[in-house]
Amino acid sequence: MRILFYDACDYDEDSFNEAKKQFPSIEIEYIEADLNPITASLARGYDAVCAFVNSEVDALAVEILAGLDVKLILMRSTGYDKVNVGAAAEMGETILRVPGYSPEAVAEHAMGLALAADRHIVKGYNRVRENDYALEGLLGTTLNGKVAGIVGTGQIGAAMCRIVSGFGMRVLAYDVRENPALDFVTYVSMDELLSQSDLISLHCPLFEANYHLINAETINKMKPGVIFVNTARGGLVDTAALIEGIRSQKIGACGLDVYEEEGPNVFKNRSSAVFESVVSTLCAFPNTVVTSHQAFFTKEALAAIAKTTLQNALAFAEDARESIPPQNVVCWKGECAR
Numbered sequence: 423m424r425i426l427f428y429d430a431c432d433y434d435e436d437s438f439n440e441a442k443k444q445f446p447s448i449e450i451e452y453i454e455a456d457l458n459p460i461t462a463s464l465a466r467g468y469d470a471v472c473a474f475v476n477s478e479v480d481a482l483a484v485e486i487l488a489g490l491d492v493k494l495i496l497m498r499s500t501g502y503d504k505v506n507v508g509a510a511a512e513m514g515e516t517i518l519r520v521p522g523y524s525p526e527a528v529a530e531h532a533m534g535l536a537l538a539a540d541r542h543i544v545k546g547y548n549r550v551r552e553n554d555y556a557l558e559g560l561l562g563t564t565l566n567g568k569v570a571g572i573v574g575t576g577q578i579g580a581a582m583c584r585i586v587s588g589f590g591m592r593v594l595a596y597d598v599r600e601n602p603a604l605d606f607v608t609y610v611s612m613d614e615l616l617s618q619s620d621l622i623s624l625h626c627p628l629f630e631a632n633y634h635l636i637n638a639e640t641i642n643k644m645k646p647g648v649i650f651v652n653t654a655r656g657g658l659v660d661t662a663a664l665i666e667g668i669r670s671q672k673i674g675a676c677g678l679d680v681y682e683e684e685g686p687n688v689f690k691n692r693s694s695a696v697f698e699s700v701v702s703t704l705c706a707f708p709n710t711v712v713t714s715h716q717a718f719f720t721k722e723a724l725a726a727i728a729k730t731t732l733q734n735a736l737a738f739a740e741d742a743r744e745s746i747p748p749q750n751v752v753c754w755k756g757e758c759a760r
């Protein structure tokens with residue numbers, strides 16, 4: 423099994439080389455270029471490609487891979503919304519992913535963002551560095567006794583429910599499927615969640631059906647001063663409406679690890695680039711904290727991603743679908759899991 427590993431960073435190589443010691447039959451070639459319709463042709467001669475969340479695995483890229491007899495697309499991520507699954511299925515491709523490699527890592531970052539935005543931690547730190555010890559503009563909210571609304575209670579959402587519950591918050595949730603393990607959570611309609619929550623955190627995948635789930639209308643239903651957090655996907659939120667919500671003070675604090683338009687920025691140093699970006703607008707707000715898709719980024723998560731990705735690759739090489747958890751399979755030899 424020869425894998426072409428796209429968009430490789432030093433930390434990827436470190437974690438995959440460490441995990442590879444347990445998989446002697448797998449060879450990996452790392453390249454800096456990300457997978458897209460132009461770079462797909464580099465995969466000639468490989469059995470599989472390994473891609474990440476923002477890789478452009480559109481219909482053309484899939485067609486090129488299939489034409490090169492690259493039958494396996496290994497997503498080293500949970501989300502796969504940039505992959506044209508329909509096109510891949512038509513071409514008989516297999517897409518495997520890594521769900522739940524460290525749900526706590528993402529949930530802990532979500533809570534960190536909520537606290538950083540609401541308690542003005544970054545601003546406070548910058549003030550102290552400037553020898554400014556004034557408290558004006560740093561007022562926050564006590565979360566204990568308040569209501570948290572968690573949208574999506576899969577692995578990450580469930581971890582977030584446990585965290586907010588630990589903070590002494592009452593936990594409401596909305597999901598298309600209830601999680602029976604969360605007996606301390608009250609499932610409500612999306613409208614109820616929006617109108618009752620003091621903290622709203624998104625943890626559902628992005629599909630066509632929930633694109634811009636958070637928009638002017640849903641923001642209007644939120645409690646004034648709500649703390650809003652998105653570590654799920656940028657496309658779940660209409661950024662223009664979010665900016666208006668922050669400007670009008672409907673949203674009292676905002677923590678984002680993902681945002682629309684993040685594609686060209688993610689994991690790149692673009693500090694010398696001159697560009698109009700939604701990030702600069704968001705960062706101009708004193709109550710908004712933005713990080714760039716780093717919620718997953720812990721030592722434990724990287725090790726788990728590498729191990730599961732290589733287990734997925736081996737299962738494909740051995741034609742042993744039954745040896746990998748069903749939730750890892752997006753599509754197996756053209757047959758979609760959903």
Ligand code: NAI
Nearest residue numbers: 501574575576577578597598625626627632653654717718
């Ligand atoms: P999961 O598959 O375990 O859970 C997703 C949950 O969302 C499921 O319970 C599902 O029923 C629910 N859901 C689906 N559609 C929904 C809708 N329209 N409204 C409400 N709930 C809905 O996924 P997991 O592992 O919890 O990940 C959630 C999302 O977090 C991923 O899809 C990904 O977009 C994002 N993520 C972000 C990372 C980051 O570094 N910022 C890292 C990993 C994942």
